[in-house]
Amino acid sequence: MFTRIDHIGIAVEDLDASIALYDEIYDLKLVHRETVEEQGVEAVLLDVGENHVELIAPLGPDTGVAKFLAKKGSGMHHIAYQVEDIESEIARLKASGIVMIDNEPRTGIRGSRVAFLHPKSTGGVLTELTEPAKDHH
Amino acid sequence: MFTRIDHIGIAVEDLDASIALYDEIYDLKLVHRETVEEQGVEAVLLDVGENHVELIAPLGPDTGVAKFLAKKGSGMHHIAYQVEDIESEIARLKASGIVMIDNEPRTGIRGSRVAFLHPKSTGGVLTELTEPAKDHH
Numbered sequence: 347m348f349t350r351i352d353h354i355g356i357a358v359e360d361l362d363a364s365i366a367l368y369d370e371i372y373d374l375k376l377v378h379r380e381t382v383e384e385q386g387v388e389a390v391l392l393d394v395g396e397n398h399v400e401l402i403a404p405l406g407p408d409t410g411v412a413k414f415l416a417k418k419g420s421g422m423h424h425i426a427y428q429v430e431d432i433e434s435e436i437a438r439l440k441a442s443g444i445v446m447i448d449n450e451p452r453t454g455i456r457g458s459r460v461a462f463l464h465p466k467s468t469g470g471v472l473t474e475l476t477e478p479a480k481d482h483h
Numbered sequence: 484m485f486t487r488i489d490h491i492g493i494a495v496e497d498l499d500a501s502i503a504l505y506d507e508i509y510d511l512k513l514v515h516r517e518t519v520e521e522q523g524v525e526a527v528l529l530d531v532g533e534n535h536v537e538l539i540a541p542l543g544p545d546t547g548v549a550k551f552l553a554k555k556g557s558g559m560h561h562i563a564y565q566v567e568d569i570e571s572e573i574a575r576l577k578a579s580g581i582v583m584i585d586n587e588p589r590t591g592i593r594g595s596r597v598a599f600l601h602p603k604s605t606g607g608v609l610t611e612l613t614e615p616a617k618d619h620h
Contacts (some may be wrong), residue, residue: 347510348510348511348531348532349510349531349532350487350531350532350533350534351491351531351532351534354488354491354559355563356561356606356608357608358488362607363606367605367606371485371576371579371580371581372485372564374485392489394485394486394488394564395486395487395488395565396487396533397487397534418555419607420607420608421605421606421607421608422491422559422562422608425559427509428530428532435531437522437585439508440506442507443578444508464597468504469493469500469501469504469557469558470556470557470558471493471557471559472557
C-alpha cells in the first residue's frame with residue numbers, strides 16, 4: 347500500500363539558487379541536506395506538510411542527474427511513494443509484472459530504504475518506493 | 484502557506500491503460516473522472532493517502548498536453564501544492580517576484596480553484612496552486 351506521496355525529486359543545476367526559491371519564496375522548511383555519493387548528487391529535503399520536495403544537483407558531469415539535466419533541463423525527475431514495508435511492496439509489484447531497478451531495498455536519503463521501479467513499467471515515470479527511517483515520516 | 488502536495492499531474496497517451504497501472508497494480512483508489520474542456524484534457528484523480536495522482540490525457544492533437552506528449556513523451560507534467568487561501572498565496576508569490584500564468588484563480592478539476600505559476604519563475608517546473616472545493620481535501 348502506498349500511504350502518501352513521500353516526495354517529488356526535482357533536478358536542478360544550482361542547488362543554492364533553487365533553495366532560495368523553495369525555502370525563501372515558497373516558504374518550505376529546509377530540513378535536511380546530504381551528499382549521496384552513490385547516486386552522484388547533493389540533495390536537500392524541504393517539508394510540505396507531511397510531504398517533501400527533494401532538490402537534487404549533480405556532483406559531476408558523468409552522473410545520471412547531470413545527463414538528465416543535459417537532455418531535459420531542470421525539472422521534475424522522479425516521484426516517490428511512501429510505503430510501510432518495502433520488501434512486501436517490491437514483492438507485490440513484481441508479482442503484478444512490474445520490472446524493478448532495485449530488487450532489494452538500498453539506502454536512500456536521511457536513512458530511508460528505497461527501491462526504484464523501471465520506467466519501462468511505469469509509462470516513463472521514474473518511480474521510487476520509500477520506507478522512511480523510524481525517526482522520520 | 485503550502486499545506487501539502489495536492490497532486491502530481493502525469494501526462495499519458497492512453498488513460499485506460501494508465502488507470503490499469505495506477506488503480507489495479509499500484510492499488511490507488513480512483514475517486515474522480517472529468518473532461519476539462521478548457522484545458523483540453525480528460526483527467527482522473529486517484530487517492531494516495533491525502534495526496535492525489537492526476538492522470539491527464541489530451542482530448543485532441545492541438546491541446547497543450549498533446550504537444551507536451553509529442554515533445555517529451557508520457558511523464559510528469561506538473562506539481563500542485565495545496566493552499567487554503569489562493570488569492571493571498573497569489574499575492575504573496577507575486578510580491579516575491581514570481582510571474583503567474585493565472586493572476587486570478589480559475590476553476591480546476593473537481594470544483595477546485597487553481598492558478599499556475601509561470602515555469603520561467605520556477606526553474607522549469609510547471610507549478611500549480613490548488614484550493615480544493617470545501618467537500619474535498
